[in-house]
Every structure is written in structure tokens, then in C-alpha cells.
Amino acid sequence: MDVLKDEQCAPDFHLCPKFEKTFSILGKKWNGLIIETLLNEGPLRFKNLSKAVNHCSDRVLVERLKELEAEGIIIRNTFPDSSLIQYELTTKGAELAPIMNSVHTWADKWFA
Amino acid sequence: MDVLKDEQCAPDFHLCPKFEKTFSILGKKWNGLIIETLLNEGPLRFKNLSKAVNHCSDRVLVERLKELEAEGIIIRNTFPDSSLIQYELTTKGAELAPIMNSVHTWADKWFA
Numbered sequence: 001m002d003v004l005k006d007e008q009c010a011p012d013f014h015l016c017p018k019f020e021k022t023f024s025i026l027g028k029k030w031n032g033l034i035i036e037t038l039l040n041e042g043p044l045r046f047k048n049l050s051k052a053v054n055h056c057s058d059r060v061l062v063e064r065l066k067e068l069e070a071e072g073i074i075i076r077n078t079f080p081d082s083s084l085i086q087y088e089l090t091t092k093g094a095e096l097a098p099i100m101n102s103v104h105t106w107a108d109k110w111f112a
Numbered sequence: 113m114d115v116l117k118d119e120q121c122a123p124d125f126h127l128c129p130k131f132e133k134t135f136s137i138l139g140k141k142w143n144g145l146i147i148e149t150l151l152n153e154g155p156l157r158f159k160n161l162s163k164a165v166n167h168c169s170d171r172v173l174v175e176r177l178k179e180l181e182a183e184g185i186i187i188r189n190t191f192p193d194s195s196l197i198q199y200e201l202t203t204k205g206a207e208l209a210p211i212m213n214s215v216h217t218w219a220d221k222w223f224a
Binding site: 018019020021022023026027028029031032033036072092095096098099100101102103104105106107108109110111 | 130131133134135138139140141143144145148184204207208210211212213214215216217218219220221222223
């Protein structure tokens with residue numbers, strides 16, 4: 001029986017470090033939802049982002065936004081003569097859309 | 113200035129629960145890498161899966177495999193008259209491939 005052969009990973013098989021890195025970002029609790037919200041809604045103030053990602057505490061949301069900014073996925077915009085601060089996806093962040101779309105396709109099929 | 117308008121999320125905006133559920137699975141540390149390994153390598157014994165996902169402790173790997181089995185993403189195959197146990201993706205699990213592919217496309221571009 002073929003299934004009983006002692007299968008082996010290819011000796012040089014290893015997971016792509018870039019893939020691991022991407023999942024370490026997307027996989028962190030709330031990050032996927034923050035990105036999805038900014039993709040759907042465009043630039044948002046903290047308070048509106050916080051409403052949308054509504055089970056995430058403000059403390060944790062602040063932390064995640066800083067991390068995503070450090071990764072170049074979002075940008076924190078300030079404006080002269082205004083106290084407005086808006087969070088927005090960079091090009092790098094906006095190009096996560098196909099990943100989000102493929103997640104939706106799968107989720108719609110399998111969690112009907 | 114348009115950017116200074118007080119943007120609002122649509123009043124009924126909320127994140128799709130299926131999307132949240134999918135990310136709660138894929139986002140959990142190691143799960144993406146376990147799935148990617150089984151997509152690339154086909155059914156594997158625990159020891160070979162453990163080698164591939166090589167920074168994950170065996171204790172945690174056992175836990176993740178149980179969770180992925182409970183989600184219907186992998187199946188644990190046993191065989192009569194054999195001590196062989198193999199882990200394999202279900203159809204539901206195999207259909208995660210487009211998500212994995214879109215992650216690779218993005219990662220290759222942005223972590224060059």
C-alpha cells in the first residue's frame with residue numbers, strides 16, 4: 001500500500017521565511033480585522049477604527065497600530081493646524097486585498 | 113480639505129463573523145505553516161510534520177493538529193494492522209491553497 005511508505009519531506013524542504021513573516025503579521029490577533037476594516041472603509045480616525053474592531057480594547061488597538069505602522073502596512077497621518085489623526089493603509093497594506101478576498105471566498109463556502 | 117471631514121464607518125458596518133472565524137484559525141501561531149506544509153508535501157507522519165514546522169514544540173504541534181482536526185481542516189488517518197498515523201488535509205483544508213498562494217505573492221513582492 002502506497003500510504004504505508006515512510007513518506008519524507010524533501011531533505012531541503014523548509015518553509016519560506018517570507019511566508020512565515022507574513023503570517024506572523026496577519027496571524028496576530030486583530031491585525032487581519034484592522035486591515036480589512038481599512039480596506040473597506042478607507043482612512044479612519046482611531047475612534048471609528050475602534051468601533052469597527054469592537055472586541056479589541058483600545059490599549060491593544062494602539063499597540064497593533066504601532067506594529068502595523070512599523071511594518072509599513074499602515075500610515076498614521078497628522079495634519080497641520082488640526083488635531084485630526086487618521087490611520088490609512090500604505091500601498092503595501094492595500095495590496096493585502098487579494099489575501100483578504102481569498103479568505104472571504106473560502107469562509108463563505110465553508111462556514112455556510 | 114476632504115481629509116478633514118469626520119469620516120464615519122457605515123452605521124451598520126461590522127466585520128463578517130465568518131471572516132473573523134477564518135482568521136482565528138489561520139491566525140493562530142503555527143496553523144498557517146502546518147497547512148502550508150501539508151499542501152506542499154501531502155500526507156505526513158507526525159515526526160515528519162514536526163521536522164518541517166521545526167520551531168514548534170511537539171507538545172504545541174499535537175495541540176494544533178487536534179484543533180485543526182476539530183475544524184475539519186485536517187484528518188488523522190490510521191490504518192488496520194499498522195501503527196502508522198498520517199495527517200492529511202481534508203477538501204476543506206486543501207481549498208485553503210488560494211489563500212496560501214496569495215500570501216506568497218504578497219510576501220515575495222514586499223519582503224524582497
